Amino acid sequence: MRHVFIIGSRGLPAKYGGFETFVEELVKNRQSQDLTYHVACLSETDHHKHFTYLNVDCFTIKAPKLGPARVIAYDMMAISYALKLIKAQNIAAPIFYVLGNTIGAFMAPFAKKIKKAGGRFYINPDGLEWRRSKWSRPVQSYLKYAEKCMTKTADLVISDNIGIEDYIKQTYPWSKTAFIAYGTDLTPSGLDEKATKVQDFYEQWTLKSKGYYLIVGRFVPENNYETAIREFMASASKRDLVIICNHEGNAYFEELQQKTGFNKDARVKFVGTVYDRALLTYIREHAFAYIHGHEVGGTNPGLLEALAHTDLNLVLGVDFNRSVARDAACYWTKDTGSLAHLIEQVDGQTDFSAYGQKAKDIICSHYTWEKIVGEYEDLFLHES
Structure with missing residues (x-):
């Protein structure tokens, strides 16, 4: 029996973003009975409490609230507790899989x-975290240093995007690396236009099928909301721009409004978050096109979901995105007029099924959870 301790996600059950979804899918789609998973779970109330979820040993860590440094404390406390469990239970040859680089500068003694x-x-380095504009320069410098430290202490650096693996190889040539992609689900929404939740959503925002462009993602500057909104507003499209994100109470929303004046364009609709999985999938399925502006990170889950469910995808043409979407998307740059021109090129067309089929073929061949979980289990059981 091989024991795998997963540190760095917020834990199970998944309620948040990419890492949490990854952990849930990894354990939910388990293929081998020779693996036991132990998952650290960030808690506001409980410390060292164990519970079982999807046959996984989950243990809580109540980390102190230290601002951005809280994640470092959380990882350190989780690893320390896991080492105690290993000693108490006499577990042989455990694997520690740490998600994210943040603990990097403090990792050597734990390693x-x-x-x-x-x-x-x-x-798993989680893309190029140090490039994210939400961090101050001192924090960016620390994260870059932490990334370097992690590569020096890790037995293996696992990247979910080939572009990230290439970056690690080139920047830290001493690293041993592996590429295992992120996964997604091709299952259709199962809803139709008569479903109450569909009707309610479309009526609330005055939308119609294929009558809107769609953006879904974390509401942060490096996802290029400003460029996407400005370029859409510059286009002559009669369709709407539906933006699904956590914008409420976010200072960036006010900043964007000042910079772009989107509040004066009735086509631009910030609709908040949509947590109903089936409804979100339906919204993707019936979008005219999906606009993807992410430029920092590896294989973005939102891009995979778009390829799985939306025929036409307009994607920022950085290496990370091109390595995923390949020839199943149309690409734009951050140059003024690039996306607006692309929108006007496609806006009068109606049939993008060829793009949609290419996209689904890519997902089926490279990004199903069955394939991803199989690769992880092979690594956990046989890598030495």
Whole structure:
């Protein structure tokens, strides 16, 4: 039996973003009975409490609220507790899979303890976190340093995008690396236009099928909301721009409004968040096109979901995105007029089924959870 300790996500059940969804899908789609998973779960109330979810040993860590440093404390406390469990339960050859680089500068002594316990330490760098504009320059400098430290202590650096793996290889040539993609689900929404939740949503925002462009993602500057909104507003499209994100109470929303004046364009509709999975999938299925502006990170889950469910995808042409969408998308740059011109090129067309089929073929061949989980299990059971 191989024991795998997963550190760095907020835990199970998944309620948040990419890492949490990854962990849930990894354990939900388990294929081998020779693996036991232990997952650290960030808690506001409980400390060192165990519970079982999807046959996984979940343990809570109540980390102190230290601002951005809280995630470092959380990881350190989770690893320390996991090492105690390993000793108490006499677990042989454990694997520690740490999601994210943040603990990097403090990882060396923990890596030594893991190796002393006969274990191995794997890291997923989560894209280029240090490039995110939400961080101040000192924090960006720390994250870059943490990234370097992690590569020096890890037995293996696992990237979910080939572009990230290439970056790690080139920047830190001493690293041993592996590429295992992120996954997604091709299951249709199962809804039709008569479903109450569909009717309510479309009536609330005065929308119609194929009558809107769609953006879904974290509401942060590096996802290029400003460029996408400005370019859409510059186009002559009669369709709407539906933006699904956590904009409420976010200072960036006011900043964007000042910079773009989107509040004066009735086509631009911030609709908040949509947590109903089936409804969100239906909204994707019936969008005229999806606009993807992410430029920092690896394989973005939102792009995979768009390829799985939306025929026409207008994608920022950075290496990370091109390596995923390939020839199943239309690409734009951040140059003024690029996206607006692309919107006007496609806006009068009606049939993008060829793009949609290419996109679904890419997902089926490379990004199903069955394939991704199989690759992880093979690594956990056989990598040495």
